[in-house]
Amino acid sequence: MNEIINKKVEFRDLGQLDYQQTWDYQEQLFAETVALKISNRTLAPADQASSKNYILFVEHPHVYTLGKSGKEENLLLDENGLKTHQAQYYKINRGGDITYHGPGQLVGYPILDLDNFFTDIHKYLRFLEEAIILTLADYGIAAGRIDGLTGVWIDHLEQKNPRKICAMGVKSSRWVTMHGFAFNINTDISYFGHIIPCGINDKAVTSLHLELGKPVDMLAVKEKVKRHLIDLFEMEEL
Numbered sequence: 001m002n003e004i005i006n007k008k009v010e011f012r013d014l015g016q017l018d019y020q021q022t023w024d025y026q027e028q029l030f031a032e033t034v035a036l037k038i039s040n041r042t043l044a045p046a047d048q049a050s051s052k053n054y055i056l057f058v059e060h061p062h063v064y065t066l067g068k069s070g071k072e073e074n075l076l077l078d079e080n081g082l083k084t085h086q087a088q089y090y091k092i093n094r095g096g097d098i099t100y101h102g103p104g105q106l107v108g109y110p111i112l113d114l115d116n117f118f119t120d121i122h123k124y125l126r127f128l129e130e131a132i133i134l135t136l137a138d139y140g141i142a143a144g145r146i147d148g149l150t151g152v153w154i155d156h157l158e159q160k161n162p163r164k165i166c167a168m169g170v171k172s173s174r175w176v177t178m179h180g181f182a183f184n185i186n187t188d189i190s191y192f193g194h195i196i197p198c199g200i201n202d203k204a205v206t207s208l209h210l211e212l213g214k215p216v217d218m219l220a221v222k223e224k225v226k227r228h229l230i231d232l233f234e235m236e237e238l
Helices: 019-040 079-084 121-138 189-194 208-212 218-233
Strands: 008-016 054-059 063-066 088-091 098-101 105-111 143-146 149-154 163-173 176-184
Touching: 008 218, 019 054, 019 088, 019 105, 019 176, 054 218, 098 105, 098 176, 098 189, 105 218, 121 143, 121 149, 121 163, 121 176, 121 218, 176 208
Parallel strands: 008 054, 063 088
Antiparallel strands: 054 105, 063 098, 105 176, 143 149, 149 163, 163 176
16 A cells, blocks of 8 residues: 555546547556556655546447447447447447536546555445435436446336436456446436347436426536545545
């Protein structure tokens, strides 16, 4: 574990950015953090440097991503279908199955050194989910978890019509995280019709726009999510 604990986090809003460019940027920050931790092991405590923490907010153009445990048949479009819908497709190194990213969806990529907070991936995932649950509560929407499934769901208790509003998929190495959550705000939900979302074919997908019946201010959502992340992780914003 680091001798120097750093709870300061830099939030970076990337606007709308190509998925591959964002992935490369994540990989760069991730690799720098891991390299620093490895280097620190060779140094005396007084000479060690504290690792940095980042949370990236971004919207992507239409793209489908398949996690390393996913099944390709959960993408229901062929190459021509992807072109018709102006969507890209990537196999990536996060956990989970297939999901969709697109305009109107808030994607959050924390690149955190969990040695600065707590070394528990399950707790980490629960905190990400909780930040979204609390944000939805700010809009008067009750949401929560469903046993055995990741992400955040509407109608999670009675489950008469359970609807996923936020997907999760993360990677961690040496307690450094990447990838994260995809929160449907003003998302075009029809794009989920071309996949079996997260490999689950018996539950629906929704958005904050659909649940409220009106478009939502994305900047306001970002601010609420950021505040809840800061409180839950006891972060200091840079």
